[in-house]
Amino acid sequence: MEELNFIPNLASGPLDVYRNSASFNWKQLKLALEGDIELLRLKYKIWKTLEEDPLFAHHVVTPPVEELKRITQLQLKKINEYKFLTNAMFNASYGKRTRVIMTINEAVQSLNPSVSVKMAIGIYLFSNALLSLGTERHLKFYEATIKDRKILASFSLTEIAHGSDVRLMRTTATYDPRRKEFVIHTPDFEAAKCWVGNLGRTCTHTLLFAQLITPDGTNHGLHGFVVPIRDPATLETYPGLIVGDMGEKIGVNGIDNGFIMFNQYRIPRENLLNRTADVTEEGVYESSFSEPSRILGAALENLSAGRIGIMQESCHSISSAVAIAVRYAATRTQFGERDNEVPLIEYELHQWRLFGYVSAAVVFKLYIENFTRTYLSIVEKSNSGIRVDNLSEAVSEIHAMVSSSKPTLSWCVLEAAQQCREACGGHGYLKCANLGDIRSNHEPTVTYEGDNNVLSQQASNWLVRQYEAALSNRAVDSPLRTVHFLDHLPSIAKSTFSCTDTRQLKTPEFIISTYKWLLCWLLKYTYEKHEAEISSGRTKVQAKSKTQVYRAKTLTRVYGEYLALTFSLQSIEKKDSELQPVLYKLFCLYGLWSLDKHLVELYQGGFANKETAKLLRDAVLELCADLKGEIVSVVDALAPTDFVLNSALGKSDGKLYQNLQKAFFSHPGVFERARWWRDVVPSKL
Ligand SMILES: Cc1cc2nc3c(=O)[nH]c(=O)nc-3n(C[C@H](O)[C@H](O)[C@H](O)COP(=O)(O)OP(=O)(O)OC[C@H]3O[C@@H](n4cnc5c(N)ncnc54)[C@H](O)[C@@H]3O)c2cc1C
Known part of the structure; x- marks a missing residue:
């Protein structure tokens, strides 16, 4: 005991x-x-x-929405400084490290769910996606997110007119072989990404899902891209982007859910998360199912x-x-x-x-x-x-x-x-x-x-x-034997x-x-x-x-x-x-x-x-x-x-x-x- x-x-x-x-x-x-x-x-x-820590003191009266977002972001910054995920835990096996991360997330969630959502999307979901969908060339983003905490990310999938049915999303990423870049574009407001947590005010990067189009005009379906959104030093959004905050919601108001429209916005070719498929410098699409x-x-x-x-x-x-x-x-x-x-x-x-x-x-x-x-x-x-x-x-x-x-x-x-x-x-x-x-x-x-x-x-x-x-x-x-009893139907x-x-x-x-x-x-x-x-x-x-x-x-x-x-x-x-x-x-x-x-x-x-x-x-x-x-x-x-x-x-x-x-x-x-x-x-x- x-x-x-x-x-x-x-x-x-x-x-x-x-x-x-x-x-x-x-x-x-x-x-x-x-x-x-x-x-x-x-x-x-x-x-x-x-x-x-006084920063985490409870509010007797709910602060205004914008103030909630500020406090939530400050709380996340402070949690990063506390380094609850120690180096030893960080270097432990995948299973152990993930259990620790999950525990930190649970502990924070029961105190302020907005902070845990902000942290889960902005740090862990993004860095996990880099590891599982990306390759060596994305490690710099990974380190900057999970180790140095210089990147705060978001996850842009949902569009105004399509949520559950992801196949019909209309944001495009068209490859330009001349400049070796992808050009991200939003055709109209219905294709604007929306509901994206951390996007409204704070994120520096987003993990964007867009239709990949090669120079021959072929659409290869939804792929993931790392897209810079804001200058980390000033939080100014980059030219070519229309980014806004979605305003007051009926809960989790500490999270800045946002919308975004891309206007022929360019990102390097290397920002495509290319574990399963890549586009060569010349613009040829290659699927790489070498390790199924x-x-x-x-x-x-x-x-x-x-x-x-x-x-x-x-x-x-x-x-x-x-x-x-x-x-x-x-x-x-x-x-x-x-x-x-x-x-x-x-x-x-x-x-x-x-x-x-x-x-x-x-x-x-x-x-x-x-x-x-x-x-x-x-x-x-x-x-x-x-x-x-x-x-x-x-x-x-x-x-x-x-x-x-x-x-x-x-x-x-x-x-x-x-x-x-x-x-x-x-x-x-x-x-x-x-x-x-x-x-x-x-x-x-x-x-x-x-x-x-x-x-x-x-x-x-x-x-x-x-x-x-x-x-x-x-x-x-x-x-996993969850329905093996069907053998005795x-x-x-x-x-x-x-x-x-x-x-x-x-x-x-x-x-x-x-x-x-x-x-x-x-x-x-x-x-x-x-x-x-x-x-x-x-x-x-x-x-x-x-x-x-x-x-x-x-x-x-x-x-x-x-x-x-x-x-x-x-x-x-x-x-x-x-x-x-x-x-x-x-x-x-x-x-x-x-x-x-x-x-x-x-x-x-x-x-x-x-x-x-x-x-x-x-x-x-x-x-x-x-x-x-x-x-x-x-x-x-x-x-x-x-x-x-x-x-x-x-x-x-x-x-x-x-x-x-x-x-x-x-x-x-x-x-x-x-x-x-x-x-x-x-x-x-
Ligand atoms: C607080 C919050 C945070 C979010 N954060 C993010 C984020 O960070 N990034 C991001 O990309 N998205 C985010 N989302 C968006 C969220 O993922 C979508 O709202 C969700 O996927 C549902 O999509 P939708 O809103 O377009 O609903 P729809 O797909 O339009 O569905 C509306 C209703 O129709 C029903 N429906 C749909 N299809 C069928 C069918 N075939 N048969 C029967 N019924 C059907 C659904 O059950 C639902 O009740 C967030 C949403 C909220 C509320």
């Missing part, structure tokens, strides 16, 4: 009543959820350092790393939201019998509203920690040229996993933030509760790095392909609900086998509809579109939940025996609480009988009741420090009304007469 002394103890107070009934030590659970003591130590070091395994690894990294980062951040957002709402529920009393007021947490309705989300937070954390390790080990092997069996299939499977999990997690976290806000009643609506900021800063994650509904379609396409293979007795391409499809007691439902075996049935049935339901649409004369695109609602979309969500369950279960099985009882309960609650939302499909497909809904819902409520004595310590394990949580309702001392009074009384001008009083009182004439 001494090894966990770097985690500050919690102040004694009203929450002790519930803390004392926990069956486990919350610090040990915290370590189990983090998965690595050194990374946990680093997180606490970052939080402590930033707490002591490395190229695939590179593609994998680019596609998935950013979305994994979003999922890690989502885990932090849901952890903070449930910590605030559960601590509030344990200290806030309302109603009761004979003047004996009862804490909200005692009400079954309140438990049901919140505990499912607490279980989701735990399951997601364990899932993402486990999955990240698997993912990084595959990328590391492939980058270093070590043979990875079925790499191409693994790349497709990981893409499907990420494309289903990002929607499943980010939507669930958004629902959680809203439910937690409501569970704190009117006080939850105060800025000082922090639930509003958590919600609105999290919200765009369902859209950026791939809109959730569009990503879902990519995941279901992969799933249906595996189903087709299983139907025709071909091998399922699932090196006929027997799974025949299974039905046979439980007679809630105890039989509250087991990983029941939950996992029910999910397998559900996936098999949704695959059949989606596939058969698609085939029927094709038979009726629709095109493939039309048929895909007609299978989304109730079918493919639900299939993807269920697959995302199944992944969270199977990966977290693997992790729970290896945890300390003292922690396992509570972890299994949380696992079962998440599984059954999620299955409750799929009862229609369980009945529709003939799995359920007349007892199913009753037993399943009884089991959910029993688990909620069982977890009541544990839940405060569970959220203690999930929560960051009080400074980071920044909530008058969710402080770990549980002194709800004292903290609320302090927040009210310290609000600037709280007791002042309105400065504008003269404008509104009746004039004396």
Whole structure:
């Protein structure tokens, strides 16, 4: 236990009543959820350092948008100066270094999401792209970004008229062999790049995706280019560019999202990221697929790393939201019998509203920690040229996993933030509760790095392909074994609900086998509809579109939940025996609480009988009741420090009304007469 002394103890107070009934030590659970003591130590070091720095002090009143952008940029500069990524960590193996970078990102995100997004795009996404899409000639940009921090980058893909459908983007990069340069051009406002984080005010370079055109007029499709935007010394944009800031958004206002139009803007030929394809000095296009395994690894990294980062951040957002709402529920009393007021947490309705989300937070954390390790080990092997069996299939499977999990997690976290806000009643609506900021800063994650509904379609396409293979007795391409159960399709499809007691439902075996049935049935339901649409004369695109609602979309969500369950279960099985009882309960609650939302499909497909809904819902409520004595310590394990949580309702001392009074009384001008009083009182004439 001494090894966990770097985690500050919690102040004694009203929450002790519930803390004392926990069956486990919350610090040990915290370590189990983090998965690595050194990374946990680093997180606490970052939080402590930033707490002591006035630049990171919280704002009681939201500053104007332009000021938020200034502060965010200054905070990023300061974080660079702190050098949380030490030289030793920087020189460690790819897997270790990336885990450290991800931890720094998570720690910063829970304090100020705008800074972490700024850092993730401006430093890590860009430098990763240089390594994976570029070659030796781009190392100077890499060093200047990640080591010297002289470059702050942005990522320009989205255009005004095209976002999800990237193929039709219209920004061009035409090669001019005379001057050995690419000429970047924006034909009209609809083709302006937009939404680009860091572009509005601050970035020095952008990673631009544009249609590459050779002198013979051939369009070779979208390629990546490093494009200088501003003079780093003055932040003046270069001639030939029209760059603007997009103005106020409904969250993450510290980020300067911008738009840009290029007017015959020239960049050197060498700025094309040329790992997979190049243009010779004379203007001949050459594809260089000399090392297919490395190229695939590179593609994998680019596609998935950013979305994994979003999922890690989502885990932090849901952890903070449930910590605030559960601590509030344990200290806030309302109603009761004979003047004996009862804490909200005692009400079954309140438990049901919140505990499912607490279980989701735990399951997601364990899932993402486990999955990240698997993912990084595959990328590391492939980058270093070590043979990875079925790499191409693994790349497709990981893409499907990420494309289903990002929607499943980010939507669930958004629902959680809203439910937690409501569970704190009117006080939850105060800025000082922090639930509003958590919600609105999290919200765009369902859209950026791939809109959730569009990503879902990519995941279901992969799933249906595996189903087709299983139907025709071909091998399922699932090196990570996420759908290897399709080899037993006929027997799974025949299974039905046979439980007679809630105890039989509250087991990983029941939950996992029910999910397998559900996936098999949704695959059949989606596939058969698609085939029927094709038979009726629709095109493939039309048929895909007609299978989304109730079918493919639900299939993807269920697959995302199944992944969270199977990966977290693997992790729970290896945890300390003292922690396992509570972890299994949380696992079962998440599984059954999620299955409750799929009862229609369980009945529709003939799995359920007349007892199913009753037993399943009884089991959910029993688990909620069982977890009541544990839940405060569970959220203690999930929560960051009080400074980071920044909530008058969710402080770990549980002194709800004292903290609320302090927040009210310290609000600037709280007791002042309105400065504008003269404008509104009746004039004396
Ligand atoms: C805060 C924020 C930061 C961002 N940062 C960046 C950045 O740094 N760089 C960058 O390049 N971009 C950035 N973006 C843009 C983001 O990546 C895009 O908004 C996203 O890819 C979606 O594209 P879109 O907005 O054009 O939506 P559209 O593609 O127009 O989609 C609109 C809606 O239609 C639905 N839809 C689309 N196609 C289909 C279909 N086939 N079937 C059914 N429904 C469909 C989608 O689900 C969506 O709900 C950012 C966006 C936000 C909000």
